Amino acid sequence: xxxxxxxxxxxxxxxxxxxxxxxxxxxxxxxxxxxxxxxxxxxxxxxxxxxxxxxxxxxxxxxxxxxxxxxxxxxxxxxxxxxxxxxxxxxxxxxxxxxxxxxxxxxxxxxxxxxxxxxxxxxxxxxxxxxxxxxxxxxxxxxxxxxxxxxxxxxxxxxxxxxxxxxxxxxxxxxxxxxxxxxxxxxxxxxxxxxxxxxxxxxxxxxxxxxxxxxxxxxxxxxxxxxxxxxxxxxxxxxxxxxxxxxxxxxxxxxxx
Amino acid sequence: xxxxxxxxxxxxxxxxxxxxxxxxxxxxxxxxxxxxxxxxxxxxxxxxxxxxxxxxxxxxxxxxxxxxxxxxxxxxxxxxxxxxxxxxxxxxxxxxxxxxxxxxxxxxxxxxxxxxxxxxxxxxxxxxxxxxxxxxxxxxxxxxxxxxxxxxxxxxxxxxxxxxxxxxxxxxxxxxxxxxxxxxxxxxxxxxxxxxxxxxxxxxxxxxxxxxxxxxxxxxxxxxxxxxxxxxxxxxxxxxxxxxxxxxxxxxxxxxxxxxxxxxxxxxxxxxxxxxxxxxxxxxxxxxxxxxxxxxxxxxxxxxxxxxxxxxxxxxxxxxxxx
Amino acid sequence: xxxxxxxxxxxxxxxxxxxxxxxxxxxxxxxxxxxxxxxxxxxxxxxxxxxxxxxxxxxxxxxxxxxxxxxxxxxxxxxxxxxxxxxxxxxxxxxxxxxxxxxxxxxxxxxxxxxxxxxxxxxxxxxxxxxxxxxxxxxxxxxxxxxxxxxxxxxxxxxxxxxxxxxxxxxxxxxxxxxxxxxxxxxxxxxxxxxxxxxxxxxxxxxxxxxxxxxxxxxxxxxxxxxxxxxxxxxxxxxxxxxxxxxxxxx
Numbered sequence: 020x021x022x023x024x025x026x027x028x029x030x031x032x033x034x035x036x037x038x039x040x041x042x043x044x045x046x047x048x049x050x051x052x053x054x055x056x057x058x059x060x061x062x063x064x065x066x067x068x069x070x071x072x073x074x075x076x077x078x079x080x081x082x083x084x085x086x087x088x089x090x091x092x093x094x095x096x097x098x099x100x101x102x103x104x105x106x107x108x109x110x111x112x113x114x115x116x117x118x119x120x121x122x123x124x125x126x127x128x129x130x131x132x133x134x135x136x137x138x139x140x141x142x143x144x145x146x147x148x149x150x151x152x153x154x155x156x157x158x159x160x161x162x163x164x165x166x167x168x169x170x171x172x173x174x175x176x177x178x179x180x181x182x183x184x185x186x187x188x189x190x191x192x193x194x195x196x197x198x199x200x201x202x203x204x205x206x207x208x209x210x211x212x213x214x215x216x217x218x219x220x221x222x223x224x225x226x227x228x229x230x231x232x233x234x235x236x237x238x239x240x241x242x243x244x245x246x247x248x249x250x251x252x253x254x255x256x257x258x259x260x261x262x263x264x265x266x267x268x269x270x271x272x273x274x275x276x
Numbered sequence: 277x278x279x280x281x282x283x284x285x286x287x288x289x290x291x292x293x294x295x296x297x298x299x300x301x302x303x304x305x306x307x308x309x310x311x312x313x314x315x316x317x318x319x320x321x322x323x324x325x326x327x328x329x330x331x332x333x334x335x336x337x338x339x340x341x342x343x344x345x346x347x348x349x350x351x352x353x354x355x356x357x358x359x360x361x362x363x364x365x366x367x368x369x370x371x372x373x374x375x376x377x378x379x380x381x382x383x384x385x386x387x388x389x390x391x392x393x394x395x396x397x398x399x400x401x402x403x404x405x406x407x408x409x410x411x412x413x414x415x416x417x418x419x420x421x422x423x424x425x426x427x428x429x430x431x432x433x434x435x436x437x438x439x440x441x442x443x444x445x446x447x448x449x450x451x452x453x454x455x456x457x458x459x460x461x462x463x464x465x466x467x468x469x470x471x472x473x474x475x476x477x478x479x480x481x482x483x484x485x486x487x488x489x490x491x492x493x494x495x496x497x498x499x500x501x502x503x504x505x506x507x508x509x510x511x512x513x514x515x516x517x518x519x520x521x522x523x524x525x526x527x528x529x530x531x532x533x534x535x536x537x538x539x540x541x542x543x544x545x546x547x548x549x550x551x552x553x554x555x556x557x558x559x560x561x562x563x564x565x566x567x568x569x570x571x572x573x574x575x576x577x578x579x580x581x582x583x584x585x586x587x588x589x590x591x592x593x594x595x596x597x598x599x
Numbered sequence: 600x601x602x603x604x605x606x607x608x609x610x611x612x613x614x615x616x617x618x619x620x621x622x623x624x625x626x627x628x629x630x631x632x633x634x635x636x637x638x639x640x641x642x643x644x645x646x647x648x649x650x651x652x653x654x655x656x657x658x659x660x661x662x663x664x665x666x667x668x669x670x671x672x673x674x675x676x677x678x679x680x681x682x683x684x685x686x687x688x689x690x691x692x693x694x695x696x697x698x699x700x701x702x703x704x705x706x707x708x709x710x711x712x713x714x715x716x717x718x719x720x721x722x723x724x725x726x727x728x729x730x731x732x733x734x735x736x737x738x739x740x741x742x743x744x745x746x747x748x749x750x751x752x753x754x755x756x757x758x759x760x761x762x763x764x765x766x767x768x769x770x771x772x773x774x775x776x777x778x779x780x781x782x783x784x785x786x787x788x789x790x791x792x793x794x795x796x797x798x799x800x801x802x803x804x805x806x807x808x809x810x811x812x813x814x815x816x817x818x819x820x821x822x823x824x825x826x827x828x829x830x831x832x833x834x835x836x837x838x839x840x841x842x843x844x845x846x847x848x849x850x
Contacts, residue, residue, distance in 0.1 A: 076751075076755050077754070077755070078751055078754065078755070096755055097757065098757035100755070101755065101756075104748055104751075104752060106746075108748045108749055108751070108752035110749060110770070111771075111849050112771065112849045113770075121756060122756045122757075124762075125753075125756050125757055125758045125759075153848065155849060173757075282610075282614075285611075285614070286614065286618075289614075289615075289618055344814075346813065346814040346815070346816065353628070353816070369816055370816040373815065373817055374627050375627045375817075376627070415814045416648055416811045416814035416815055417814055435650070439801065439802060440802065441717065441799070441802065442810065442814070443717075456716055456717050457717075572648075572649060573645060573649025573650070574648075574815050575815075
């Protein structure tokens with residue numbers, strides 16, 4: 020079941036030794052992600068895209084502001100929020116299948132059931148034959164598929180993805196994007212996706228939020244009204260891409276401090 | 277590169293072990309050793325204090341004070357010593373096992389050790405009561421170890437029935453006091469010290485275990501004797517004089533004993549009473565040593581009597597006494 | 600293990616035998632390999648002191664090492680994991696650890712005898728001290744070197760402290776723990792022989808055997824004993840390496 024995510028008035032400050040030298044990451048972030056929506060956040064490096072995701076995941080704290088998931092305030096790690104990391108973060112000592120099972124293991128699901136469900140994901144994600152391989156034996160694309168399976172098997176209500184395809188080569192990247200769209204289309208999760216690749220954002224998302232450099236705020240949110248399956252090279256896609264890139268360039272040239 | 281390394285290896289081995297053959301021979305100091313606080317070696321201390329060595333033309337230097345006989349024999353094997361006061365058992369074992377090449381040139385004492393038990397343990401009355409108990413000896417194949425085993429055998433006990441452990445004599449009294457060991461056997465003055473400290477009492481003196489048993493001897497490295505016979509004669513002569521001095525001047529001897537053992541007067545006096553200082557050699561005594569050491573399996577000799585003849589050289593002593 | 604690796608020791612043995620046989624090295628200073636082999640046979644058949652045979656010495660020594668080592672494992676691994684996990688605990692314990700660690704285990708012998716008496720217990724204590732620190736330090740480092748993102752992944756999946764502890768920290772630090780274990784038993788075994796020099800009540804132990812051989816001036820048996828000790832140490836290390844390879848296949 021997908022829920023809506025509301026972010027309001029988010030501020031994050033990293034305190035430093037000198038009192039007026041604090042690093043203000045977010046000025047004010049307000050954002051709403053609708054149920055079942057695929058929202059991508061793009062922005063320059065260092066603007067805090069990852070920090071935002073980590074805050075929602077419960078890995079970091081906010082200075083002020085609140086995050087609500089379907090009305091309820093989020094505080095700390097929550098099984099309703101799932102996250103896929105850029106570095107995959109698979110447990111290297113577990114084989115593929117037990118890696119996928121982890122979320123269910125934590126919930127206390129008995130072994131037989133866990134295995135059965137995990138096997139479903141193995142089949143759905145094209146990982147047959149590799150159940151007993153260690154992560155070191157898997158390719159980057161496979162590892163990310165396992166990471167995604169691991170996140171989805173726990174049935175989170177919102178899926179955070181932090182540049183999940185950043186370490187892959189462009190061929191694999193395209194394959195994985197299609198793979199992601201395929202599962203998303205079937206499951207209709209709410210997805211909050213972070214990337215610096217505008218092309219990817221245009222290809223995947225329903226909406227794109229563009230962030231400014233620090234202190235970060237949302238410059239503009241674009242609605243991507245292209246029909247799916249999308250054509251990367253269509254005129255509308257190109258136009259949108261140009262617009263976003265221009266916005267990013269402009270904000271980088273004239274950063275407000 | 278490989279050849280260079282092999283050559284370096286060979287050179288190192290030869291340099292380490294082959295240098296014996298390159299010793300010089302001029303009139304050298306005599307490198308001497310004795311056992312720590314062993315009142316049996318009183319003659320040496322007297323000779324040093326009274327200058328007998330100098331008078332007889334020997335330049336004696338005390339190279340080492342050791343904790344037990346086997347250590348002295350190892351020092352001989354390493355070429356560190358020329359002569360020493362040492363127990364007959366460890367020297368016999370070392371020579372029989374071809375570790376050191378020494379000859380006995382004079383007796384030093386007979387008797388003078390004791391088997392000590394804790395004063396509080398009144399239930400240990402004789403040797404057989406030691407069954408299952410722990411007894412400390414100064415080392416394997418020391419005179420004391422020898423005496424203990426011989427006495428146990430004589431009482432009809434099997435050696436396995438007693439736990440024999442090795443401790444250095446300075447540690448023995450402390451160990452007895454806290455109950456680490458049930459008994460110890462050591463050279464005087466340690467048994468006397470245990471008595472004056474009220475920690476232990478004699479279960480049996482070595483005199484009771486084997487009357488008249490030879491104990492310590494004066495030995496010389498064989499090579500040293502061959503190269504400097506006159507020096508060895510000088511040392512033995514000094515030893516004979518010192519031994520007679522002990523008999524004639526017991527008070528002064530006790531004073532010297534106090535100085536070299538670092539123990540109190542009462543202890544040293546008592547200790548000296550229990551030792552018989554003599555320079556007379558006993559081939560029969562040595563034969564007993566050889567036989568029992570063989571039975572214990574410490575040594576294996578094809579020709580025991582031949583060994584004894586080789587091991588003891590009575591000629592030097594004879595020469596001095598006939599003068 | 601290729602045959603080429605055996606070549607240098609074999610050559611050394613031959614050179615040694617040659618030097619001994621030709622008299623360049625006197626027998627009593629360094630017995631020839633043949634004499635050492637004969638000494639080994641004596642140790643096996645007659646024993647040193649006579650009647651105390653080699654296999655019983657080995658049994659007692661191995662037993663002491665295992666006791667000391669087992670205690671070290673039980674103490675160091677849990678403590679190491681907690682110290683790796685908690686900065687507070689680490690800051691608390693580190694000064695103490697760093698003060699005690701440099702003290703050689705053998706320096707503890709007088710205290711050990713005072714506390715545990717002459718015998719197996721004090722030897723085991725000395726071995727415990729030798730093995731404890733490598734195991735502890737490697738465990739701490741193993742926990743600290745776990746990629747933090749793995750812990751975050753577990754937290755995001757809503758894992759509780761117990762799960763993170765047992766199912767992330769422990770498996771993640773196993774490679775380092777095994778390394779620490781291997782180093783620890785190596786040191787423990789080496790310390791054993793010296794620990795047994797202080798005296799063993801039952802009259803058995805490889806260190807005790809060598810001391811007796813020294814007293815009775817049997818250098819052939821001393822060297823044979825040293826070789827036995829070295830071989831056993833090698834065997835233990837090989838076993839642990841095998842276990843490492845098997846348990847850490849995922850590296």
